[in-house]
Amino acid sequence: MTLGPFGGVNAGYVVELYERFRQNPESVDPATREVFESWIPAEATESASGVRGVDVHVIVGAANLAESIRRYGHLAAQLDPLGSQPIGDPSLSPRAHGISDDDLKQLPATLVGGPVAESSANAFEAIETLRRVYCSTTGFDYAHIFVPEERAWLRHAAESGRFLPSMDPAGMEMLLDRITQVEVFERFLHRTFPGKTRFSIEGLDMLVPILDEMISGAANQGARHTIIGMAHRGRLNVLAHVLEKPYAQILAEFKDPVLARQLRLDLGWMGDVKYHAGASTPVPSGQGFITMPPNPSHLEAVDPVVVGMARASGTDTDHPGAPLFEGTTTLPILIHGDAAFPGQGIVAETLNLSRLSGYDTSGTIHIIANNQLGFTATPDESYSTSYASGLARGFKIPIVHVNADDPIACLEAARLAWEYRARFGLDFLIDLIGYRRFGHNEGDEPAFTQPMMYKKVSSHPTVREQFATMLTEKGTMPAGAGDAMVKKYFTELEQAYASLKPEEDFRPPVSEPAPAGIASRTETAVPLEQLRAINAGLMKAPEGFTFHKKLERGRERRSAVLNDPAEPTIDWAAAEELAFATILADGIPIRLTGEDVERGTFSQRHAVFHDAETGHRFVPLQQFPQARASFEIHNSPLSENGAVGFEFGYNIQEPGRLVVWEAQYGDFINGAQVVLDQFVTSSRAKWGLQPSLVFLLPHGYEGQGPEHSSARPERLLQASAGITLRVVNCTTAAQYFHLLRRQAALLRRDPLPLFVLTPKSLLRNPATASTPHELAEGRFRSVIDDVDAVRRANSIRRVVLCSGKVYVDLASSDRRRAAGDVALVRVEQLAPFPVVSLREVLDGYPSLRDVVWLQEEPENMGAWEFMRPLLEELIADRCPLRYIGRARSASPSEGSLAWHQLNQRAMIERAFDLDSHPTETPKVLSKPARSLTGTKR
Numbered sequence: 001m002t003l004g005p006f007g008g009v010n011a012g013y014v015v016e017l018y019e020r021f022r023q024n025p026e027s028v029d030p031a032t033r034e035v036f037e038s039w040i041p042a043e044a045t046e047s048a049s050g051v052r053g054v055d056v057h058v059i060v061g062a063a064n065l066a067e068s069i070r071r072y073g074h075l076a077a078q079l080d081p082l083g084s085q086p087i088g089d090p091s092l093s094p095r096a097h098g099i100s101d102d103d104l105k106q107l108p109a110t111l112v113g114g115p116v117a118e119s120s121a122n123a124f125e126a127i128e129t130l131r132r133v134y135c136s137t138t139g140f141d142y143a144h145i146f147v148p149e150e151r152a153w154l155r156h157a158a159e160s161g162r163f164l165p166s167m168d169p170a171g172m173e174m175l176l177d178r179i180t181q182v183e184v185f186e187r188f189l190h191r192t193f194p195g196k197t198r199f200s201i202e203g204l205d206m207l208v209p210i211l212d213e214m215i216s217g218a219a220n221q222g223a224r225h226t227i228i229g230m231a232h233r234g235r236l237n238v239l240a241h242v243l244e245k246p247y248a249q250i251l252a253e254f255k256d257p258v259l260a261r262q263l264r265l266d267l268g269w270m271g272d273v274k275y276h277a278g279a280s281t282p283v284p285s286g287q288g289f290i291t292m293p294p295n296p297s298h299l300e301a302v303d304p305v306v307v308g309m310a311r312a313s314g315t316d317t318d319h320p321g322a323p324l325f326e327g328t329t330t331l332p333i334l335i336h337g338d339a340a341f342p343g344q345g346i347v348a349e350t351l352n353l354s355r356l357s358g359y360d361t362s363g364t365i366h367i368i369a370n371n372q373l374g375f376t377a378t379p380d381e382s383y384s385t386s387y388a389s390g391l392a393r394g395f396k397i398p399i400v401h402v403n404a405d406d407p408i409a410c411l412e413a414a415r416l417a418w419e420y421r422a423r424f425g426l427d428f429l430i431d432l433i434g435y436r437r438f439g440h441n442e443g444d445e446p447a448f449t450q451p452m453m454y455k456k457v458s459s460h461p462t463v464r465e466q467f468a469t470m471l472t473e474k475g476t477m478p479a480g481a482g483d484a485m486v487k488k489y490f491t492e493l494e495q496a497y498a499s500l501k502p503e504e505d506f507r508p509p510v511s512e513p514a515p516a517g518i519a520s521r522t523e524t525a526v527p528l529e530q531l532r533a534i535n536a537g538l539m540k541a542p543e544g545f546t547f548h549k550k551l552e553r554g555r556e557r558r559s560a561v562l563n564d565p566a567e568p569t570i571d572w573a574a575a576e577e578l579a580f581a582t583i584l585a586d587g588i589p590i591r592l593t594g595e596d597v598e599r600g601t602f603s604q605r606h607a608v609f610h611d612a613e614t615g616h617r618f619v620p621l622q623q624f625p626q627a628r629a630s631f632e633i634h635n636s637p638l639s640e641n642g643a644v645g646f647e648f649g650y651n652i653q654e655p656g657r658l659v660v661w662e663a664q665y666g667d668f669i670n671g672a673q674v675v676l677d678q679f680v681t682s683s684r685a686k687w688g689l690q691p692s693l694v695f696l697l698p699h700g701y702e703g704q705g706p707e708h709s710s711a712r713p714e715r716l717l718q719a720s721a722g723i724t725l726r727v728v729n730c731t732t733a734a735q736y737f738h739l740l741r742r743q744a745a746l747l748r749r750d751p752l753p754l755f756v757l758t759p760k761s762l763l764r765n766p767a768t769a770s771t772p773h774e775l776a777e778g779r780f781r782s783v784i785d786d787v788d789a790v791r792r793a794n795s796i797r798r799v800v801l802c803s804g805k806v807y808v809d810l811a812s813s814d815r816r817r818a819a820g821d822v823a824l825v826r827v828e829q830l831a832p833f834p835v836v837s838l839r840e841v842l843d844g845y846p847s848l849r850d851v852v853w854l855q856e857e858p859e860n861m862g863a864w865e866f867m868r869p870l871l872e873e874l875i876a877d878r879c880p881l882r883y884i885g886r887a888r889s890a891s892p893s894e895g896s897l898a899w900h901q902l903n904q905r906a907m908i909e910r911a912f913d914l915d916s917h918p919t920e921t922p923k924v925l926s927k928p929a930r931s932l933t934g935t936k937r
């Protein structure tokens with residue numbers, strides 16, 4: 001019998017319908033019911049020849065069996081090279097569906113459907129072929145893909161075998177040659193540097209040919225840049241063979257010489273271990289580049305960095321408006337560990353970026369280098385998912401599990417991955433299942449914790465040995481050819497080692513510093529006429545655009561902010577928009593991201609307007625006529641570590657663009673501490689990178705409690721040493737304008753990450769507003785002296801140094817007017833410490849009785865502990881240095897508004913009360929007389 005219109009690929013659907021019909025014949029439409037009723041139950045019919053008619057239940061059983069193999073076949077695949085038994089699934093046996101092999105032989109292959117049906121005589125043969133596809137050394141795991149077109153493509157790709165490499169002898173010998181090169185490299189290092197850590201690839205050797213396949217495949221399709229992120233496992237091998245880092249350089253690093261030119265402590269250069277190093281190299285075919293950024297030991301932390309790099313690499317920003325992203329030009333590949341992938345939250349954060357506008361890469365290919373162990377931890381101890389790759393299922397990423405001892409299956413998986421990416425522009429994951437030949441590192445004894453596994457490993461032939469034997473036995477390659485390859489690669493390495501010249505071969509990537517003073521000399525003023533023209537451009541909305549009523553009023557005010565040059569009409573948000581606009585007019589592209597940045601946490605920015613009638617978006621910075629470069633702004637997902645890692649990657653890949661990330665509140669940057677420590681603040685000292693990312697961190701004590709008050713500047717300042725970063729806590733809109741413009745101007749000439757502690761309630765406070773004049777003249781000032789005090793400099797007895805919002809509290813207090821002998825000096829830039837400007841200011845006050853560092857934060861937080869030794873050195877024996885601020889505390893602030901106000905008042909009182917600190921108090925306040933809350937230490 002045939003299934004007619006219900007056959008082939010519709011079989012699954014027929015089964016479903018038929019099941020429904022069996023339960024309740026009325027539940028299907030009359031036409032279908034008629035067909036089902038015509039199907040003859042087996043027990044009721046027996047032909048004259050005695051051959052049973054085909055039971056409908058058999059048809060349903062066969063179709064269900066085929067479906068089960070497609071869905072669950074991977075559970076029965078032999079994925080472990082060490083031979084552990086797959087868990088299997090009852091639904092993979094005909095019996096589970098109430099049928100036998102003989103039943104299947106009675107049925108047409110079309111019932112099974114797909115390409116296997118074409119080459120099979122009956123359903124039994126088709127099912128056997130399906131088993132070979134789904135239950136051999138590859139486990140296709142794609143039933144979680146909900147888009148029918150994608151699922152059909154994957155099913156056809158798997159079942160047609162169209163991505164299987166051809167088995168031509170020359171190709172097979174080349175493959176053997178490649179895995180020989182991979183293996184011999186490790187064996188040579190093992191022999192030459194016994195016990196030295198190299199995190200050998202052995203057991204996952206096929207990783208290198210998989211990468212070869214993807215890189216050449218992508219290059220043939222027009223990709224110009226492949227970016228690979230990976231941890232320690234197999235990294236040296238990939239660097240040597242995929243990125244072609246010269247053997248001499250790697251061997252020189254193993255020798256670890258201390259060379260005179262390596263010691264660039266004057267530049268803050270510290271270097272890093274060899275298995276964290278990165279490289280960039282042209283693709284052998286000359287079609288582009290392969291890059292592997294350096295990465296820290298923190299597993300998976302590099303994931304968002306690579307994705308950000310890929311996004312930047314594929315983005316064209318050389319025009320006004322929104323940038324254009326063309327994903328096919330860049331291929332990001334992330335290689336994960338099987339314990340790290342499910343264990344580290346940053347993986348989920350990175351996967352979550354994969355389909356978001358502003359973050360997607362047109363598909364990242366993931367490979368889990370799955371050696372079935374963490375450090376010593378087993379899969380049972382490492383993840384709650386069925387496979388190490390389980391997390392990817394929720395992100396709708398197709399998965400192929402593949403046995404790393406089957407080179408042909410591995411290459412098929414590689415081709416499938418990049419073809420899928422090319423076809424759909426989406427992520428793909430290969431779970432490459434192998435083993436680890438040695439311990440976690442080569443000095444480790446794995447049999448302490450995995451005795452049974454390592455009994456197997458010690459007698460398990462390498463993939464090269466197995467493949468060489470197979471080729472010889474099949475007659476593809478003459479006996480002895482495999483051994484000749486081994487010899488060839490040993491000889492090559494021995495020669496490289498014999499001619500090693502560590503002085504020349506070891507090349508630390510040191511970044512030279514910019515000429516001194518370049519930042520302070522940078523011109524950032526913009527003539528008033530130009531500002532007015534740009535502002536008019538920004539205010540021009542598309543024809544018929546309806547603004548929200550409340551925003552309309554704000555725009556009317558904004559249109560007029562530049563009318564009177566001497567009026568303080570420019571608030572923080574206006575200064576920011578004008579800074580961005582003038583930077584774009586200078587031809588520098590901008591990318592601004594963060595949680596809810598489009599509107600701004602405090603409803604201050606409105607960089608994107610939504611038509612009140614239609615919801616259409618209008619982005620003034622993308623539409624004003626003076627722009628010469630693109631502007632993009634994206635509300636980020638609710639992520640810090642992943643989001644900041646992405647922006648860091650974007651920034652280092654395209655350092656000529658101004659990349660700004662804003663925290664919802666400054667303290668949420670805590671969530672990105674790993675990326676800050678491992679990449680942003682230390683990458684110059686470790687790897688010679690020159691990040692210039694900008695962080696906007698709302699900061700200031702306003703009685704909101706321990707959260708939301710502090711951006712934890714102490715942590716940023718702690719990382720500051722030599723040429724590391726800039727930390728700024730500025731007090732006026734004009735300062736912010738000049739600061740952003742200075743950062744843009746320095747992107748090429750003196751790049752450094754910039755952390756700006758930004759205001760909250762002060763965003764709209766007239767005390768921080770500036771005049772148009774202040775934008776049109778001057779530049780960023782690291783230190784702002786007290787203009788009133790300067791006039792009576794001789795009578796000033798105390799200089800209060802402070803930074804940020806607390807200055808406004810001090811300056812606007814009643815006590816200030818009465819305290820004629822106190823000068824309030826703002827330290828707008830905390831790091832690098834503005835020693836020259838501060839010295840100049842302090843020298844202007846000849847009669848000082850003391851200098852005070854005043855801050856809102858507790859004594860063990862804020863800038864005090866960073867400032868203290870620097871100020872002590874600056875002030876020397878002139879007068880005492882004192883601290884006023886909150887007492888030491890484990891929490892950044894008190895939890896009650898009333899208590900906060902009490903403390904703020906006390907601090908201000910004390911600032912202007914010279915007698916509260918008798919002159920005989922020691923200058924070094926390691927034992928201050930009393931701290932703000934009155935406790936003694």
Ligand SMILES: Cc1ncc(C[n+]2csc(CCOP(=O)(O)OP(=O)(O)O)c2C)c(N)n1
Binds near residue numbers: 298341373440
């Ligand atoms: C964030 C982080 N936590 C802990 C470690 C310490 N560590 C280094 S390797 C390793 C095991 C990693 O296992 P897996 O992800 O399977 O990779 P493998 O080393 O087996 O290739 C651990 C726990 C680390 N490097 N990074």
